[in-house]
Amino acid sequence: MADFDRTAYPLVINNESRPASTGETFASVNPATGEHLADIASAAPSDVDAAVAAARASFDGGGWARTNPQKRTRLLFKLADLLWANLDALARLEAREIGKAISSVKAEIMQGASELEFFAGAATKIRGETNAAPHGFVNYTHREAIGVCALIVPWNYPLMTTLRKLGPALAAGNTVVIKPASQSAMSAIVMAELAVEAGFPPGTINVITGAGSAIGGYLAAHPGVDKVSFTGSTEVGRHILDAVRHDFRRVSLELGGKSPALVFADADLDAAVPGAVWSIFYSAGQSCEARSRILVERPIYDDFVSRFAEQTARLRVGDPLNPKTQVGALISVAHRASVEAYVADGLAEGATLAVGGKRPDDPGLASGAFLMPTALADCSNGMRVAREEIFGPVACILPFEGEKEAIAVANDSIYGLAASLWTTDVARAHRVAGAIKSGVVTINQPFTVFPGTPFGGFKQSGWGREVSLDALDDFTELKSVLVYAGARPMDPFGLNG
Ligand code: NAD
Numbered sequence: 001m002a003d004f005d006r007t008a009y010p011l012v013i014n015n016e017s018r019p020a021s022t023g024e025t026f027a028s029v030n031p032a033t034g035e036h037l038a039d040i041a042s043a044a045p046s047d048v049d050a051a052v053a054a055a056r057a058s059f060d061g062g063g064w065a066r067t068n069p070q071k072r073t074r075l076l077f078k079l080a081d082l083l084w085a086n087l088d089a090l091a092r093l094e095a096r097e098i099g100k101a102i103s104s105v106k107a108e109i110m111q112g113a114s115e116l117e118f119f120a121g122a123a124t125k126i127r128g129e130t131n132a133a134p135h136g137f138v139n140y141t142h143r144e145a146i147g148v149c150a151l152i153v154p155w156n157y158p159l160m161t162t163l164r165k166l167g168p169a170l171a172a173g174n175t176v177v178i179k180p181a182s183q184s185a186m187s188a189i190v191m192a193e194l195a196v197e198a199g200f201p202p203g204t205i206n207v208i209t210g211a212g213s214a215i216g217g218y219l220a221a222h223p224g225v226d227k228v229s230f231t232g233s234t235e236v237g238r239h240i241l242d243a244v245r246h247d248f249r250r251v252s253l254e255l256g257g258k259s260p261a262l263v264f265a266d267a268d269l270d271a272a273v274p275g276a277v278w279s280i281f282y283s284a285g286q287s288c289e290a291r292s293r294i295l296v297e298r299p300i301y302d303d304f305v306s307r308f309a310e311q312t313a314r315l316r317v318g319d320p321l322n323p324k325t326q327v328g329a330l331i332s333v334a335h336r337a338s339v340e341a342y343v344a345d346g347l348a349e350g351a352t353l354a355v356g357g358k359r360p361d362d363p364g365l366a367s368g369a370f371l372m373p374t375a376l377a378d379c380s381n382g383m384r385v386a387r388e389e390i391f392g393p394v395a396c397i398l399p400f401e402g403e404k405e406a407i408a409v410a411n412d413s414i415y416g417l418a419a420s421l422w423t424t425d426v427a428r429a430h431r432v433a434g435a436i437k438s439g440v441v442t443i444n445q446p447f448t449v450f451p452g453t454p455f456g457g458f459k460q461s462g463w464g465r466e467v468s469l470d471a472l473d474d475f476t477e478l479k480s481v482l483v484y485a486g487a488r489p490m491d492p493f494g495l496n497g
Helices: 047-060 067-083 087-098 102-125 158-171 188-196 212-220 234-245 269-285 296-314 333-348 402-411 428-434 472-473
Strands: 011-013 017-019 024-028 036-041 136-147 148-153 175-179 204-209 229-230 250-254 261-264 291-297 354-357 374-377 392-400 418-422 440-443 475-485
Touching: 011 047, 011 188, 036 188, 036 296, 036 472, 047 148, 047 204, 047 212, 067 087, 067 102, 067 158, 067 188, 067 418, 087 148, 087 188, 102 158, 102 204, 102 472, 136 261, 148 158, 148 212, 158 175, 158 188, 158 229, 158 472, 175 212, 188 204, 212 229, 212 234, 234 250, 261 402, 269 291, 269 296, 269 392, 269 418, 291 296, 291 402, 296 354, 296 374, 296 392, 333 354, 333 374, 333 392, 392 402, 402 428, 418 428, 428 440, 472 475
Parallel strands: 148 175, 148 229, 175 204, 229 250, 261 291, 261 418, 291 392, 374 392, 418 440
Antiparallel strands: 011 017, 011 204, 024 036, 136 475, 354 374
């Protein structure tokens, strides 16, 4: 049984929960209250070596890589069942750790468990192909596991992102070392302990915790790691690339975004306004695919801004553990300061404040990292607030004239993760979806992924795809086998005479 009430969280290496070899820990703090929650083991490089060695032994020794696909399926489903059984406790744990509204956290963990189930089923369906080859030759391909995979995860969707990587990695036969963000380590540790309970062989799933720049960097550069699957900022993504490029180890990168929502004059505003509100303020804007640039066609611009501001002002901001809360705290007081600085910068550059822009009045929230959902209207795409990822509850609203300008502004970004289109013109919806340079385009609805639908970015939003079967490709190597099936011995130099 998982223990959700403890105040110390260990490393999980080779199916053993153990303290860091140095005995060092770091604090986990509830950003909604400032309360100290627990001490987390702070791994030393030697602990990372031990985790990689355990994963290597499970891989090379056949503990996991040679496990029958059917058994992989059963174990992954078993882990998913344990996650569902502990859903409420896990959601509470994560809501306290990252300050996010518990209703959001719960939905994310459900999504993560569902993705795990999707890949549990996929473990028995990994297929190769036969290809046309010259007479007398047979060619077939198969996909094989890469080896030891480092899964490096951010704090904004902690358990969901971990499961998103774990499912395809394990389904394909890899073993893993998970490095959660320091702000959100507890749920990954509990998940790994549940995996021990489910019966995964020792060394298959390991978790190390500690500072990203030290331990994350050491793990990414570790010669015993065959692939790094990273989700996080574009800036740290560059460090990951530096770590793997010398020996060309495999890498996939899910990075930042500055995703647009395009609202055309023919849109149904009864859907577009609440959809746009949700797509930026869900997760308090701390979402890689947050639609943080809202492009609105001129004829409906004023109406849209006033309806957007009115609905935003009605969002329930407060205690993350209250199931009615819609927007919780930000990850830290320091992060809130950075978001507030962006708001001030946008106003100084000429944006107007449509709603929010301040901390909540409720004195009960004063010690937490809260910020009211904020909309900056009359932005232009050259402003810093419209170009950089703020990663907080700040929407930038920009007017546009016509489809051509909307597409040009939407694509004028270093990022290309997601976009939303709001229009009742079917032909336009498909035309614009084709012209937008992003990995995902949603039409007349705000949700970006369901288990099985691809997720990943164009441009500086990353490399690779997750959530769908494409993720299995990213966690496998493709091998081509060429067989000679002719009647006479193969003698390319004609040496047999
Ligand atoms: P981050 O890049 O600061 O950290 C991500 C992870 O990398 C953490 O575990 C951290 O400890 C570790 N890390 C930090 N420095 C490292 C280094 N030098 N080497 C190896 N690992 C290191 O990101 P964050 O602040 O935790 O998360 C927010 C960012 O993540 C945003 O930019 C957001 O857009 C991005 N994100 C992207 C996706 C996606 O799927 N595209 C999803 C969620 C978050």
